[in-house]
Amino acid sequence: MGLGKRHIILIGFMGAGKSSVARKIARWQHLSSIDIDVYLERQEGLSVTQIFSERGEEAFRDLETAFLETMPSRERTVLSCGGGIVIRQRNRELLKALGTVVYLRVSPENVLRRVGGSSNRPLLNGAIAPDELLRQRQQLYEEVANLTVPTDECGINQVAREVIRKLKARGEL
Numbered sequence: 001m002g003l004g005k006r007h008i009i010l011i012g013f014m015g016a017g018k019s020s021v022a023r024k025i026a027r028w029q030h031l032s033s034i035d036i037d038v039y040l041e042r043q044e045g046l047s048v049t050q051i052f053s054e055r056g057e058e059a060f061r062d063l064e065t066a067f068l069e070t071m072p073s074r075e076r077t078v079l080s081c082g083g084g085i086v087i088r089q090r091n092r093e094l095l096k097a098l099g100t101v102v103y104l105r106v107s108p109e110n111v112l113r114r115v116g117g118s119s120n121r122p123l124l125n126g127a128i129a130p131d132e133l134l135r136q137r138q139q140l141y142e143e144v145a146n147l148t149v150p151t152d153e154c155g156i157n158q159v160a161r162e163v164i165r166k167l168k169a170r171g172e173l
């Protein structure tokens, strides 16, 4: 495994549980974890919603790309990515090169229940239905992923255990 190719990277739609699952895996496996949204909010001194409204979505995507470019030199990390990180081809290339990409899959039917009523997610502003946005992105998540873990029927602990089981089966933990 190359130096950069060792991170554990969680991708998937809003509401899939990426942030909580990343924290659990990191705690149980004694690894560090980074939630990219939280990292960028601290770095910029603005919420994700403010970055979107003051600078636009492209500027936020630029921050995501710049952040991913810093990952090869970091210690092994469980990374929780924002749901839209896969939109850019450059990000998809970076993700694939950085480590094992785990897709936490939530079905379009469940997305509405999971993210309904979020006020801190700028893309859920009514312009597009969340289940439709997920349908548009599904193929990109699948294209980048090395592993897929379904989350519809599972709680955070169960999902985290399943990710660990699959990584162990691949000799990556």
Ligand code: S3P
Pocket (backbone or CB within 6 Å): 012, 013, 014, 015, 018, 037, 048, 081, 082, 083, 084, 085, 120, 121, 122, 123
């Ligand atoms: C986004 C998802 C959010 C955040 C931003 C854009 C998206 O992250 O990065 O609001 O495009 O799906 P979560 O998936 O952690 O909610």
